[in-house]
Amino acid sequence: MKIKHAEYLRTAVYEEQFPHSDLPEIVFSGRSNVGKSSLINMMVGRKKLAYFSQKPGKTQTLNFYKLDEALMFVDIPGYGYAKVPKKQKDAFAQMIAMYFEKRAECAGVCLLLDIRHKPTQDDIQMFEFLSFYEIPLIILCTKADKISRNKLPQHLKAVRLALGITVDSDIPLIPTSAEKATGKTEAWSAILKLTDAYKQNRKQKMQIVEEEAVEE
Structure with a gap:
Protein backbone atom coordinates (compact mmCIF):
# COMPACT_ATOMS: atom_id res chain seq x y z
CA MET A 1 0.00 0.00 0.00
CA LYS A 2 1.33 3.42 -0.95
CA ILE A 3 0.45 6.27 1.40
CA LYS A 4 -0.07 9.60 -0.37
CA HIS A 5 -0.61 11.74 2.70
CA ALA A 6 0.54 11.08 6.25
CA GLU A 7 0.42 13.52 9.12
CA TYR A 8 1.02 13.67 12.83
CA LEU A 9 -2.44 14.40 14.23
CA ARG A 10 -2.11 14.78 17.97
CA THR A 11 -0.71 13.56 21.25
CA ALA A 12 -2.98 12.26 24.00
CA VAL A 13 -2.72 11.15 27.59
CA TYR A 14 -6.38 11.25 28.61
CA GLU A 15 -9.51 9.93 26.90
CA GLU A 16 -10.87 13.42 26.27
CA GLN A 17 -7.74 14.17 24.23
CA PHE A 18 -8.36 11.32 21.78
CA PRO A 19 -9.19 12.40 18.20
CA HIS A 20 -12.87 12.55 17.29
CA SER A 21 -12.85 10.09 14.42
CA ASP A 22 -14.38 6.86 13.21
CA LEU A 23 -11.26 5.80 11.32
CA PRO A 24 -9.82 2.41 12.26
CA GLU A 25 -6.72 2.65 14.44
CA ILE A 26 -3.72 0.32 14.38
CA VAL A 27 -1.60 0.45 17.52
CA PHE A 28 2.17 -0.10 17.50
CA SER A 29 3.45 -1.57 20.74
CA GLY A 30 6.78 -2.99 21.85
CA ARG A 31 9.78 -2.69 24.12
CA SER A 32 11.75 0.53 24.27
CA ASN A 33 14.23 0.64 21.36
CA VAL A 34 12.54 -2.22 19.50
CA GLY A 35 12.25 0.14 16.52
CA LYS A 36 8.61 1.29 16.58
CA SER A 37 9.19 4.77 15.17
CA SER A 38 11.56 3.52 12.48
CA LEU A 39 9.08 0.86 11.41
CA ILE A 40 6.18 3.33 11.30
CA ASN A 41 8.25 5.63 9.11
CA MET A 42 9.13 2.72 6.82
CA MET A 43 5.51 1.60 6.56
CA VAL A 44 4.28 5.04 5.45
CA GLY A 45 7.31 5.90 3.32
CA ARG A 46 8.38 8.90 5.39
CA LYS A 47 11.69 9.53 7.10
CA LYS A 48 10.53 11.72 9.97
CA LEU A 49 6.80 11.18 10.52
CA ALA A 50 7.31 9.33 13.80
CA TYR A 51 10.05 10.83 15.96
CA PHE A 52 12.59 8.46 17.43
CA SER A 53 15.10 9.12 20.16
CA GLN A 54 18.41 7.57 21.14
CA LYS A 55 17.11 7.57 24.72
CA PRO A 56 14.89 4.56 25.55
CA GLY A 57 11.57 5.36 27.22
CA LYS A 58 11.32 8.76 25.53
CA THR A 59 7.77 8.27 24.21
CA GLN A 60 5.46 9.05 27.12
CA THR A 61 2.18 9.68 25.32
CA LEU A 62 -0.16 8.17 22.75
CA ASN A 63 0.79 9.65 19.38
CA PHE A 64 -1.81 9.57 16.59
CA TYR A 65 -0.92 9.66 12.88
CA LYS A 66 -3.55 9.98 10.16
CA LEU A 67 -2.94 8.19 6.85
CA ASP A 68 -4.85 9.19 3.69
CA GLU A 69 -8.10 9.82 5.61
CA ALA A 70 -8.32 6.01 5.69
CA LEU A 71 -6.82 4.88 8.98
CA MET A 72 -4.63 5.93 11.88
CA PHE A 73 -1.47 4.58 13.40
CA VAL A 74 -1.12 4.97 17.17
CA ASP A 75 2.35 4.87 18.71
CA ILE A 76 2.18 4.01 22.41
CA PRO A 77 4.97 4.19 25.03
CA GLY A 78 7.56 1.44 24.89
CA TYR A 79 7.78 -0.89 27.84
CA GLY A 80 10.57 -2.71 29.65
CA TYR A 81 13.08 0.10 30.13
CA ALA A 82 14.57 -0.42 33.59
CA LYS A 83 15.53 3.22 34.20
CA VAL A 84 11.97 4.52 33.92
CA PRO A 85 10.68 5.19 37.47
CA LYS A 86 8.01 2.80 38.76
CA LYS A 87 5.50 5.64 39.16
CA GLN A 88 5.96 6.53 35.49
CA LYS A 89 5.66 2.87 34.43
CA ASP A 90 2.40 2.59 36.37
CA ALA A 91 1.09 5.75 34.68
CA PHE A 92 2.00 4.30 31.25
CA ALA A 93 0.20 1.05 32.10
CA GLN A 94 -2.96 2.87 33.21
CA MET A 95 -2.95 5.07 30.10
CA ILE A 96 -2.54 2.10 27.76
CA ALA A 97 -5.18 0.01 29.56
CA MET A 98 -7.57 2.96 29.39
CA TYR A 99 -7.05 3.24 25.63
CA PHE A 100 -7.82 -0.43 24.98
CA GLU A 101 -10.82 -0.42 27.32
CA LYS A 102 -12.37 2.78 25.98
CA ARG A 103 -11.31 3.16 22.35
CA ALA A 104 -13.84 1.51 20.05
CA GLU A 105 -11.83 2.60 17.00
CA CYS A 106 -8.97 0.24 17.83
CA ALA A 107 -8.88 -2.26 14.95
CA GLY A 108 -5.84 -4.16 16.16
CA VAL A 109 -2.28 -4.09 17.44
CA CYS A 110 1.09 -4.60 15.81
CA LEU A 111 3.23 -6.06 18.59
CA LEU A 112 6.88 -5.51 17.75
CA LEU A 113 9.51 -7.99 18.93
CA ASP A 114 13.26 -7.90 18.32
CA ILE A 115 13.78 -11.09 16.33
CA ARG A 116 17.41 -11.37 17.45
CA HIS A 117 16.30 -12.29 20.96
CA CYS A 141 9.59 -9.22 14.26
CA THR A 142 11.93 -6.26 13.81
CA LYS A 143 15.60 -6.09 12.77
CA ALA A 144 15.37 -9.21 10.62
CA ASP A 145 18.28 -7.90 8.54
CA LYS A 146 20.56 -8.39 11.56
CA ILE A 147 20.41 -12.19 11.41
CA SER A 148 21.29 -14.57 8.58
CA ARG A 149 18.47 -15.85 6.40
CA ASN A 150 19.16 -19.50 7.23
CA LYS A 151 18.73 -18.77 10.96
CA LEU A 152 15.42 -16.94 10.49
CA PRO A 153 13.17 -20.03 10.88
CA GLN A 154 14.66 -20.96 14.26
CA HIS A 155 14.24 -17.40 15.53
CA LEU A 156 10.60 -17.37 14.42
CA LYS A 157 10.10 -20.75 16.09
CA ALA A 158 11.51 -19.32 19.34
CA VAL A 159 8.95 -16.50 19.18
CA ARG A 160 6.09 -18.94 18.62
CA LEU A 161 7.17 -21.17 21.49
CA ALA A 162 7.58 -18.26 23.92
CA LEU A 163 4.14 -16.83 23.09
CA GLY A 164 2.37 -20.15 22.65
CA ILE A 165 1.47 -19.43 19.01
CA THR A 166 0.91 -22.53 16.89
CA VAL A 167 2.00 -22.73 13.26
CA ASP A 168 -1.65 -22.76 12.13
CA SER A 169 -2.58 -19.74 14.30
CA ASP A 170 -4.40 -16.87 12.62
CA ILE A 171 -1.97 -14.40 14.22
CA PRO A 172 0.45 -13.24 11.49
CA LEU A 173 4.14 -13.52 12.40
CA ILE A 174 6.09 -11.29 10.01
CA PRO A 175 9.87 -10.68 9.88
CA THR A 176 10.56 -6.99 9.19
CA SER A 177 13.42 -4.56 8.72
CA ALA A 178 12.93 -0.80 8.74
CA GLU A 179 16.32 -0.38 7.08
CA LYS A 180 15.66 -2.82 4.21
CA ALA A 181 11.85 -2.42 4.07
CA THR A 182 11.59 -6.17 4.60
CA GLY A 183 8.06 -7.35 5.35
CA LYS A 184 6.39 -4.09 4.34
CA THR A 185 4.00 -5.71 1.85
CA GLU A 186 3.12 -8.56 4.21
CA ALA A 187 2.58 -6.18 7.13
CA TRP A 188 0.29 -3.92 5.12
CA SER A 189 -1.70 -6.93 3.91
CA ALA A 190 -2.27 -8.03 7.51
CA ILE A 191 -3.13 -4.49 8.65
CA LEU A 192 -5.69 -4.00 5.88
CA LYS A 193 -7.41 -7.25 6.87
CA LEU A 194 -7.85 -5.82 10.36
CA THR A 195 -9.14 -2.46 9.14
CA ASP A 196 -11.55 -4.16 6.72
CA ALA A 197 -12.89 -6.30 9.57
CA TYR A 198 -13.30 -3.16 11.70
CA LYS A 199 -15.26 -1.40 8.94
CA GLN A 200 -17.50 -4.41 8.39
CA ASN A 201 -18.17 -4.75 12.12
CA ARG A 202 -18.95 -1.04 12.40
CA LYS A 203 -21.32 -1.24 9.44
CA GLN A 204 -23.19 -4.14 11.02
CA LYS A 205 -23.52 -2.28 14.32
CA MET A 206 -24.89 0.80 12.55
CA GLN A 207 -27.44 -1.35 10.71
CA ILE A 208 -28.61 -2.84 14.01
CA VAL A 209 -28.98 0.63 15.54
CA GLU A 210 -30.96 1.83 12.51
CA GLU A 211 -33.25 -1.22 12.60
CA GLU A 212 -33.91 -0.74 16.31
CA ALA A 213 -34.69 2.94 15.70
CA VAL A 214 -37.23 2.02 13.00
CA GLU A 215 -38.91 -0.53 15.30
CA GLU A 216 -39.34 2.12 17.99
Missing part, protein backbone atom coordinates in the same frame (compact mmCIF):
# COMPACT_ATOMS: atom_id res chain seq x y z
CA LYS A 118 13.68 -14.50 22.56
CA PRO A 119 10.60 -12.59 23.77
CA THR A 120 11.15 -11.13 27.23
CA GLN A 121 8.78 -11.49 30.15
CA ASP A 122 7.53 -7.97 29.36
CA ASP A 123 6.80 -9.05 25.76
CA ILE A 124 4.92 -12.10 26.98
CA GLN A 125 2.91 -10.04 29.47
CA MET A 126 1.91 -7.57 26.76
CA PHE A 127 0.90 -10.44 24.46
CA GLU A 128 -1.21 -11.96 27.24
CA PHE A 129 -2.73 -8.56 28.07
CA LEU A 130 -3.83 -8.02 24.47
CA SER A 131 -5.09 -11.60 24.18
CA PHE A 132 -7.14 -11.13 27.36
CA TYR A 133 -8.91 -8.15 25.76
CA GLU A 134 -9.37 -10.20 22.55
CA ILE A 135 -7.65 -7.52 20.48
CA PRO A 136 -6.65 -8.65 16.97
CA LEU A 137 -2.89 -9.05 16.77
CA ILE A 138 -0.07 -8.91 14.27
CA ILE A 139 3.42 -9.88 15.43
CA LEU A 140 6.10 -7.86 13.63
Whole structure:
Protein backbone atom coordinates (compact mmCIF):
# COMPACT_ATOMS: atom_id res chain seq x y z
CA MET A 1 0.00 0.00 0.00
CA LYS A 2 1.33 3.42 -0.95
CA ILE A 3 0.45 6.27 1.40
CA LYS A 4 -0.07 9.60 -0.37
CA HIS A 5 -0.61 11.74 2.70
CA ALA A 6 0.54 11.08 6.25
CA GLU A 7 0.42 13.52 9.12
CA TYR A 8 1.02 13.67 12.83
CA LEU A 9 -2.44 14.40 14.23
CA ARG A 10 -2.11 14.78 17.97
CA THR A 11 -0.71 13.56 21.25
CA ALA A 12 -2.98 12.26 24.00
CA VAL A 13 -2.72 11.15 27.59
CA TYR A 14 -6.38 11.25 28.61
CA GLU A 15 -9.51 9.93 26.90
CA GLU A 16 -10.87 13.42 26.27
CA GLN A 17 -7.74 14.17 24.23
CA PHE A 18 -8.36 11.32 21.78
CA PRO A 19 -9.19 12.40 18.20
CA HIS A 20 -12.87 12.55 17.29
CA SER A 21 -12.85 10.09 14.42
CA ASP A 22 -14.38 6.86 13.21
CA LEU A 23 -11.26 5.80 11.32
CA PRO A 24 -9.82 2.41 12.26
CA GLU A 25 -6.72 2.65 14.44
CA ILE A 26 -3.72 0.32 14.38
CA VAL A 27 -1.60 0.45 17.52
CA PHE A 28 2.17 -0.10 17.50
CA SER A 29 3.45 -1.57 20.74
CA GLY A 30 6.78 -2.99 21.85
CA ARG A 31 9.78 -2.69 24.12
CA SER A 32 11.75 0.53 24.27
CA ASN A 33 14.23 0.64 21.36
CA VAL A 34 12.54 -2.22 19.50
CA GLY A 35 12.25 0.14 16.52
CA LYS A 36 8.61 1.29 16.58
CA SER A 37 9.19 4.77 15.17
CA SER A 38 11.56 3.52 12.48
CA LEU A 39 9.08 0.86 11.41
CA ILE A 40 6.18 3.33 11.30
CA ASN A 41 8.25 5.63 9.11
CA MET A 42 9.13 2.72 6.82
CA MET A 43 5.51 1.60 6.56
CA VAL A 44 4.28 5.04 5.45
CA GLY A 45 7.31 5.90 3.32
CA ARG A 46 8.38 8.90 5.39
CA LYS A 47 11.69 9.53 7.10
CA LYS A 48 10.53 11.72 9.97
CA LEU A 49 6.80 11.18 10.52
CA ALA A 50 7.31 9.33 13.80
CA TYR A 51 10.05 10.83 15.96
CA PHE A 52 12.59 8.46 17.43
CA SER A 53 15.10 9.12 20.16
CA GLN A 54 18.41 7.57 21.14
CA LYS A 55 17.11 7.57 24.72
CA PRO A 56 14.89 4.56 25.55
CA GLY A 57 11.57 5.36 27.22
CA LYS A 58 11.32 8.76 25.53
CA THR A 59 7.77 8.27 24.21
CA GLN A 60 5.46 9.05 27.12
CA THR A 61 2.18 9.68 25.32
CA LEU A 62 -0.16 8.17 22.75
CA ASN A 63 0.79 9.65 19.38
CA PHE A 64 -1.81 9.57 16.59
CA TYR A 65 -0.92 9.66 12.88
CA LYS A 66 -3.55 9.98 10.16
CA LEU A 67 -2.94 8.19 6.85
CA ASP A 68 -4.85 9.19 3.69
CA GLU A 69 -8.10 9.82 5.61
CA ALA A 70 -8.32 6.01 5.69
CA LEU A 71 -6.82 4.88 8.98
CA MET A 72 -4.63 5.93 11.88
CA PHE A 73 -1.47 4.58 13.40
CA VAL A 74 -1.12 4.97 17.17
CA ASP A 75 2.35 4.87 18.71
CA ILE A 76 2.18 4.01 22.41
CA PRO A 77 4.97 4.19 25.03
CA GLY A 78 7.56 1.44 24.89
CA TYR A 79 7.78 -0.89 27.84
CA GLY A 80 10.57 -2.71 29.65
CA TYR A 81 13.08 0.10 30.13
CA ALA A 82 14.57 -0.42 33.59
CA LYS A 83 15.53 3.22 34.20
CA VAL A 84 11.97 4.52 33.92
CA PRO A 85 10.68 5.19 37.47
CA LYS A 86 8.01 2.80 38.76
CA LYS A 87 5.50 5.64 39.16
CA GLN A 88 5.96 6.53 35.49
CA LYS A 89 5.66 2.87 34.43
CA ASP A 90 2.40 2.59 36.37
CA ALA A 91 1.09 5.75 34.68
CA PHE A 92 2.00 4.30 31.25
CA ALA A 93 0.20 1.05 32.10
CA GLN A 94 -2.96 2.87 33.21
CA MET A 95 -2.95 5.07 30.10
CA ILE A 96 -2.54 2.10 27.76
CA ALA A 97 -5.18 0.01 29.56
CA MET A 98 -7.57 2.96 29.39
CA TYR A 99 -7.05 3.24 25.63
CA PHE A 100 -7.82 -0.43 24.98
CA GLU A 101 -10.82 -0.42 27.32
CA LYS A 102 -12.37 2.78 25.98
CA ARG A 103 -11.31 3.16 22.35
CA ALA A 104 -13.84 1.51 20.05
CA GLU A 105 -11.83 2.60 17.00
CA CYS A 106 -8.97 0.24 17.83
CA ALA A 107 -8.88 -2.26 14.95
CA GLY A 108 -5.84 -4.16 16.16
CA VAL A 109 -2.28 -4.09 17.44
CA CYS A 110 1.09 -4.60 15.81
CA LEU A 111 3.23 -6.06 18.59
CA LEU A 112 6.88 -5.51 17.75
CA LEU A 113 9.51 -7.99 18.93
CA ASP A 114 13.26 -7.90 18.32
CA ILE A 115 13.78 -11.09 16.33
CA ARG A 116 17.41 -11.37 17.45
CA HIS A 117 16.30 -12.29 20.96
CA LYS A 118 13.68 -14.50 22.56
CA PRO A 119 10.60 -12.59 23.77
CA THR A 120 11.15 -11.13 27.23
CA GLN A 121 8.78 -11.49 30.15
CA ASP A 122 7.53 -7.97 29.36
CA ASP A 123 6.80 -9.05 25.76
CA ILE A 124 4.92 -12.10 26.98
CA GLN A 125 2.91 -10.04 29.47
CA MET A 126 1.91 -7.57 26.76
CA PHE A 127 0.90 -10.44 24.46
CA GLU A 128 -1.21 -11.96 27.24
CA PHE A 129 -2.73 -8.56 28.07
CA LEU A 130 -3.83 -8.02 24.47
CA SER A 131 -5.09 -11.60 24.18
CA PHE A 132 -7.14 -11.13 27.36
CA TYR A 133 -8.91 -8.15 25.76
CA GLU A 134 -9.37 -10.20 22.55
CA ILE A 135 -7.65 -7.52 20.48
CA PRO A 136 -6.65 -8.65 16.97
CA LEU A 137 -2.89 -9.05 16.77
CA ILE A 138 -0.07 -8.91 14.27
CA ILE A 139 3.42 -9.88 15.43
CA LEU A 140 6.10 -7.86 13.63
CA CYS A 141 9.59 -9.22 14.26
CA THR A 142 11.93 -6.26 13.81
CA LYS A 143 15.60 -6.09 12.77
CA ALA A 144 15.37 -9.21 10.62
CA ASP A 145 18.28 -7.90 8.54
CA LYS A 146 20.56 -8.39 11.56
CA ILE A 147 20.41 -12.19 11.41
CA SER A 148 21.29 -14.57 8.58
CA ARG A 149 18.47 -15.85 6.40
CA ASN A 150 19.16 -19.50 7.23
CA LYS A 151 18.73 -18.77 10.96
CA LEU A 152 15.42 -16.94 10.49
CA PRO A 153 13.17 -20.03 10.88
CA GLN A 154 14.66 -20.96 14.26
CA HIS A 155 14.24 -17.40 15.53
CA LEU A 156 10.60 -17.37 14.42
CA LYS A 157 10.10 -20.75 16.09
CA ALA A 158 11.51 -19.32 19.34
CA VAL A 159 8.95 -16.50 19.18
CA ARG A 160 6.09 -18.94 18.62
CA LEU A 161 7.17 -21.17 21.49
CA ALA A 162 7.58 -18.26 23.92
CA LEU A 163 4.14 -16.83 23.09
CA GLY A 164 2.37 -20.15 22.65
CA ILE A 165 1.47 -19.43 19.01
CA THR A 166 0.91 -22.53 16.89
CA VAL A 167 2.00 -22.73 13.26
CA ASP A 168 -1.65 -22.76 12.13
CA SER A 169 -2.58 -19.74 14.30
CA ASP A 170 -4.40 -16.87 12.62
CA ILE A 171 -1.97 -14.40 14.22
CA PRO A 172 0.45 -13.24 11.49
CA LEU A 173 4.14 -13.52 12.40
CA ILE A 174 6.09 -11.29 10.01
CA PRO A 175 9.87 -10.68 9.88
CA THR A 176 10.56 -6.99 9.19
CA SER A 177 13.42 -4.56 8.72
CA ALA A 178 12.93 -0.80 8.74
CA GLU A 179 16.32 -0.38 7.08
CA LYS A 180 15.66 -2.82 4.21
CA ALA A 181 11.85 -2.42 4.07
CA THR A 182 11.59 -6.17 4.60
CA GLY A 183 8.06 -7.35 5.35
CA LYS A 184 6.39 -4.09 4.34
CA THR A 185 4.00 -5.71 1.85
CA GLU A 186 3.12 -8.56 4.21
CA ALA A 187 2.58 -6.18 7.13
CA TRP A 188 0.29 -3.92 5.12
CA SER A 189 -1.70 -6.93 3.91
CA ALA A 190 -2.27 -8.03 7.51
CA ILE A 191 -3.13 -4.49 8.65
CA LEU A 192 -5.69 -4.00 5.88
CA LYS A 193 -7.41 -7.25 6.87
CA LEU A 194 -7.85 -5.82 10.36
CA THR A 195 -9.14 -2.46 9.14
CA ASP A 196 -11.55 -4.16 6.72
CA ALA A 197 -12.89 -6.30 9.57
CA TYR A 198 -13.30 -3.16 11.70
CA LYS A 199 -15.26 -1.40 8.94
CA GLN A 200 -17.50 -4.41 8.39
CA ASN A 201 -18.17 -4.75 12.12
CA ARG A 202 -18.95 -1.04 12.40
CA LYS A 203 -21.32 -1.24 9.44
CA GLN A 204 -23.19 -4.14 11.02
CA LYS A 205 -23.52 -2.28 14.32
CA MET A 206 -24.89 0.80 12.55
CA GLN A 207 -27.44 -1.35 10.71
CA ILE A 208 -28.61 -2.84 14.01
CA VAL A 209 -28.98 0.63 15.54
CA GLU A 210 -30.96 1.83 12.51
CA GLU A 211 -33.25 -1.22 12.60
CA GLU A 212 -33.91 -0.74 16.31
CA ALA A 213 -34.69 2.94 15.70
CA VAL A 214 -37.23 2.02 13.00
CA GLU A 215 -38.91 -0.53 15.30
CA GLU A 216 -39.34 2.12 17.99
